[in-house]
Amino acid sequence: MGNAQGIGAAVKRKEDRRFLVGRGQYTDDVTLPNQSFAVFVRSPYGHAKVNGVDAKAALAAPDVLAVLTGADVAADGLGGIPCGWLVKSKDGSNMVEPPHPALAQGKVRHVGDPVAMVIASTKAAAKAAAALVEVDYEPLPAAGLLANAIAPGAPQVWDEAPGNVCFDWHIGDPATTDAAFAKAAHVVELDLVNNRVAPNPMEPRAANGSFDGANDQYTLYTTSQNPHLTRLLLAAFTLKVPEHKLRVIAPDVGGGFGSKIFHYAEELLVLWASRRVGRPVKWTSDRMEAFLTDAHGRDHISNAKLALDADGKFLGLRVHTYAAMGAYLSTFAPAVPTYLYATLLSGPYDFPAIYAEVKAIFTNTVAVDAYRGAGRPEATYLLERLVEQAARQLGMDRVELRRKNLIRADQFPYQTQVALQYDIGDYQATLDLALAQGDYAGYPARAAASKANGKLRGFGMSTYIEACGIAPSALVGALGARAGLYEAANVRVHPTGSVTVFTGTHSHGQGHETTFAQLIADRLGVSTDQVEVVHGDTDRIPFGMGTYGSRSASVGGSAIVKALDKIVDKGKKIAAHLLEASVADVEFKDGQYRVVGTDRVKAFGEVAFAAYVPHNYPIETVEPGLEESAFYDPKNFTFPGGTHLVEVEIDPETGVVEVASVTIADDVGVIINPMIVDGQAHGGLAQGIGQALLEEAVYDAEGQLTNGTYMGYCMPRAADLPNFKVGNHVTACTHNPLGVKGVGEVGAIGVPPAVINAVLDALAPLGVTDISMPATPEKVWRAIQAARAGKGA
Amino acid sequence: MKDFEFHRPASIKDAVALVAGTSGAKYLAGGQSLLPVMKLDLAEPPALVSLARLPGLADIRVDGGTVAIGALCTHDQVARSADVAKAIPALAALASHIGDAQVRNRGTLGGSVAHADPAADYPAALLGLGATIVTDRGKHAADSYFKGLFETSLADGELVTAVHFPVPRRAAYAKFAHRASKYAVVGVFVAETAGGVRVAITGAGATVFRSAAMEAALTSSMTPGALDGITVPADDLNADAEASAEYRAHLIGVMAKRAVAALR
């Protein structure tokens, strides 16, 4: 390889200096001249009629500029917050798509639903005045829990959604699946809950809107993973102003994990309020508000059945899932438990038949939408719990059962029974790598050592696959997406050969400023110091769909590579002229244009200079300048996968589960920066272990979030985690120019079932057969007590 | 948070007078219990009287059979004190497991003792060792100091200046921490003192309490096995999302045995 900073190099993150010295520029850091501040009055009820809002006292409070309500939103004709994906029910009917006014009109439907917006010249004044707004609520029965919402006679979140059903969807072939079960030697069944989690990015959401009346120009600073999508939704649906009058800037963003993909009401409201009060309006969520208003993740109740033949070969899978939507449909919500979940139910296995039904259910809670992994963790959890259960029930070795059913390397491209076609992978290789790196052979000795210390040791695994690099526009369009999912890039080579890259993806922790610079370094032979990566500003970047679904490298990176190809080609024409050779005889390598087979060369920088100072230049056929744009629409999803191994130690007296080791072997495609790939895996694993052992957003039946602070909601901390062993086995993606797949979510997808399988393995000798996430100490202790009591009886 | 007056007096006398002079005024020590409730508008004191400048309240002195710790000593200071570690290692260890590093750097012994949070750690050591709480106007025996939920025998405006801990023959503290907050779900302090065996339990009830049954059993035999079969009834114990009363009752037994096994 010609460049020590190119693809495959562990280049230190360029962006970290400004973060480490506290010079990052986050939305809340932006204070505009004449800034004013907004605080929201939010529903304390899960479900209530709003009989009136009395703002008199608040309006009279010092420094208050305005108090705005749902009536003002309606009077000014603001559009409702739209949903970006239409899913149809089995019978062909559209999903129930209820209205979502930016401020509540007539009813509130979850705790935190905004009722009024108080704007004042200081934040303290806005907060004080918000406490003076009197809202006349008439509480209504609520469906706060998914389990309640699906029960007969449950309170109705929406009159137009009987039984709280948003849609009743299915995928796969029921007849072949029935036939598979009819001939099965074994059927394994599990009821599973996938626990609701809150996203908890370190930086809470914020939005700062300003309206420049002289130019009719709106500017929004916002904590977004995809500023162009936010602009599109504001322009087309909510604010209803043309794109050229609206600039959306997502500066440094401190984590998102999905929760900052979506268009939130506050983004619309600060822009609108700025027009009303004539000053910029800033809102910054506090942590409790974040718990109540950021879209949550997961929240499934499922029944799953696996049919096997006498030898343990999988014959069929049947799944029924209830998926909570929350009270309003968030931007991607309907897609998550359907096209990002059920399409993954084949996992890495060769399944001849699959049938899955998914009912999406309204609940009196904040919305549920994409959260790191989005649908794939739910599919993986279900499948890997089921496979483990099958091994136990059939008395088969857990590794051998998986090995027997994994898609073989020679079966690719592999068409699943649930729409996806996997292009490439080698699941046996990642399985073998994980077992070797995790010293599986040495496990019995470790278990014996734990036992000698009075601890129960358990081993758990998962072999998984995920789909990322979302997504071919035509395909997702056919599935109900209301947007395309390509990516855009612009590469501007400056006269001295330094480069600015404009990308439509957005970095909020992923390190794009480094990895994308490496793509340039690799291709053009310049140093990464010579490259600036610009993202997060709709006025500077041509277009883009943002960052989620591990799409940035495979879709955004591919767009950059396409633009680089154009740069290299144009440079070749210029170099051929300078070298007095024919274009066909010129090659570009290691930053130099060379007449093939000679020592006649022109450095890339010389060519760039000629492009901007075209004195000696092919001006008749080649335009001056060196800047190219490209859009890239992927041909397929990419399919990372691998094997995750977890060992736990359980204290049988207290029920405390300690994660003793985590070993993973993934195939995330070609690796651009191994350090960043490891870091992404580590972060995902922390969140996955968090979901399995620590995290759960607990609503009660009335729709109160009972643990929405860090005194109750347990985030994973360093001390909760062991050192991770991360290995990679690469098969290059076949359909994008880089061969990359994606690594942003693999940890959160593969590890939760491995943790729970390990817990159940440790407890199996006591007779425990089931435990739900999170496996908290008391839950584990109770399971042990119940099993002992059962045995004694 | 509402606006409030802020005072930084330089003498105990001034501090006490300032709190006495404004109804609802509060002392501010490390702020690790007071500021969180003020941020949530659950407490709205019109004035805060900072103790930071009061002289002589941050000393640790070991004097024969007593460890005297000033009210303004931070948890971290106690945890790192070689004198405390030598005299009462269980006390230094207890302080080192309070909250997290940030909390230990700010939070103080006096604040913890005055606040009397049911899930706080220090109360177990005070009651387990039979400590004396020293104030601007007198002394309180730990045995009669902890009255109930956030309730002590301190009078309004009474300022804790120090706590005197008698050095035991052996002691140990075993804590089952809340996973999120790190407060004690259950903490059991066991000590062999001149006056006999003492077992103090925090986190489990409205305030710290002793277990006579455990003390009697350990008086006959200071072994974990002596506690077999002794249960603390779950009826009056705390129950929350982290731990039911039944689970807490169970944990009391487990932590008590672990404390006995760790005595030194």
Ligand SMILES: Cc1cc2nc3c(=O)[nH]c(=O)nc-3n(C[C@H](O)[C@H](O)[C@H](O)COP(=O)(O)OP(=O)(O)OC[C@H]3O[C@@H](n4cnc5c(N)ncnc54)[C@H](O)[C@@H]3O)c2cc1C
């Ligand atoms: C995240 C977190 C985790 C924590 N975990 C634990 C834990 O694991 N174990 C534990 O024990 N505690 C824990 N705490 C509480 C912590 O130990 C506090 O520091 C302590 O309870 C109060 O001490 P302070 O100095 O911060 O008091 P402050 O917050 O300043 O004051 C608390 C109260 O005491 C009064 N007061 C303060 N000093 C005096 C005095 N000298 N005389 C009379 N009144 C006084 C104040 O007026 C106020 O009412 C935690 C706190 C936090 C924020």
